[in-house]
Amino acid sequence: MSLLMETKPIDSEAKRSLAGLSDEQLVGRTLGGERAAFDQLIRQYQRQAVAVSYRLVGNAHDALEVTQEAFLKAFVGLGSLRQPHAFGGWLMRIVSNLSLNLRRGRKIRRQSSLEDALVSDQTSDIARDAGPLRRTQSPEMGRRLMQALEQLPRRQRLAITMFTLEGLPQKQVAGALGCSVESVKWHVFQGRKKLKELLKEFI
Amino acid sequence: MASENLEFLITQYLDGSLPERERSELERKLSEDPAAARLMEEHQKLSGLLCSASPLPPIDWDALELRISAAVAMEVEPVQRHKLPRAWVGAAVALAACLLLVFGISSLMRRDEAPIYPVGVEAAAAIVVGPHAEEARGQPMIAEVTLASASSPATAADEDPARPSHVFITSATLH
Numbered sequence: 472m473s474l475l476m477e478t479k480p481i482d483s484e485a486k487r488s489l490a491g492l493s494d495e496q497l498v499g500r501t502l503g504g505e506r507a508a509f510d511q512l513i514r515q516y517q518r519q520a521v522a523v524s525y526r527l528v529g530n531a532h533d534a535l536e537v538t539q540e541a542f543l544k545a546f547v548g549l550g551s552l553r554q555p556h557a558f559g560g561w562l563m564r565i566v567s568n569l570s571l572n573l574r575r576g577r578k579i580r581r582q583s584s585l586e587d588a589l590v591s592d593q594t595s596d597i598a599r600d601a602g603p604l605r606r607t608q609s610p611e612m613g614r615r616l617m618q619a620l621e622q623l624p625r626r627q628r629l630a631i632t633m634f635t636l637e638g639l640p641q642k643q644v645a646g647a648l649g650c651s652v653e654s655v656k657w658h659v660f661q662g663r664k665k666l667k668e669l670l671k672e673f674i
Numbered sequence: 675m676a677s678e679n680l681e682f683l684i685t686q687y688l689d690g691s692l693p694e695r696e697r698s699e700l701e702r703k704l705s706e707d708p709a710a711a712r713l714m715e716e717h718q719k720l721s722g723l724l725c726s727a728s729p730l731p732p733i734d735w736d737a738l739e740l741r742i743s744a745a746v747a748m749e750v751e752p753v754q755r756h757k758l759p760r761a762w763v764g765a766a767v768a769l770a771a772c773l774l775l776v777f778g779i780s781s782l783m784r785r786d787e788a789p790i791y792p793v794g795v796e797a798a799a800a801i802v803v804g805p806h807a808e809e810a811r812g813q814p815m816i817a818e819v820t821l822a823s824a825s826s827p828a829t830a831a832d833e834d835p836a837r838p839s840h841v842f843i844t845s846a847t848l849h
């Protein structure tokens with residue numbers, strides 16, 4: 472048995488057919504040796520993964536590194552995923568764990584060649600790629616918000632980041648947090664209450 | 675409506691996750707209660723602040739996808755979790771229980787028939803001190819027993835018949 476999976480470029484027709492498959496089917500095909508199916512999962516979830524990690528680590532370079540590592544961990548551990556339909560929540564759990572671990576132990580990094588290669592400097596791309604939150608009031612406000620978010624307990628922070636800031640479905644957030652949808656609502660509520668208190672000078 | 679419950683409903687309302695029936699009820703409450711309306715206003719302002727979170731810098735998603743895909747291609751295949759059918763697991767547990775039962779019973783039966791210690795093996799000697807020292811001679815497992823002499827560590831307390839004898843094992847032949 473070959474240790475490395477076969478890498479074949481796939482055409483756009485094959486990509487389109489994979490795009491129509493559910494997460495459960497893509498996970499099943501990946502486990503069956505079809506690596507293109509995992510590429511489809513990368514396409515589907517890389518934005519979410521980068522966005523969530525970016526909110527947690529605070530810079531694009533680390534967010535990209537975390538995203539790559541999270542997909543590698545997900546690929547290697549795919550066989551242990553008990554509910555293949557919940558791949559998205561499971562991946563977000565890996566992303567958030569890696570991000571918070573990195574944040575605990577890392578030194579702040581400056582821009583590197585990886586970030587240079589992957590982060591475009593064309594400001595016109597921002598509107599296209601910025602995700603659900605495109606309005607920026609001021610960098611100072613963004614910084615204060617980041618500081619306030621960091622003061623929240625872990626689950627509240629993750630719930631606010633994934634659900635309120637990044638607009639992930641509550642079910643997926645529940646999968647990432649390992650709790651029920653009702654608990655996600657409660658964590659969001661508690662997080663919002665604390666943020667209201669921490670940011671009261673702006674409210 | 676309690677204040678905390680009201681605030682919980684407001685946050686769900688703003689997140690768009692409040693069920694329709696509760697939405698109507700909350701809207702009626704907001705139109706009638708100025709305190710509730712004020713609370714709603716505060717949360718709306720917070721939502722505005724949350725929108726000020728700095729957006730992601732522009733990222734070349736195609737390049738990122740290729741990079742991750744290439745990294746994944748270097749990995750070994752994902753480890754398959756082999757699940758035994760439920761019936762197999764049940765059968766294995768039943769078999770293990772039977773074996774345990776059989777060996778357990780046979781072990782108990784052997785214990786009743788004969789000593790479990792090996793016979794004729796030089797293992798230890800017993801130096802017995804105290805009022806019951808003489809009884810040690812009658813022990814079926816110990817063939818030779820050396821009684822402690824006057825110079826042994828016997829004390830006055832050892833002479834108390836209610837107190838068990840001290841046994842210092844040095845060597846003995848088991849039979």
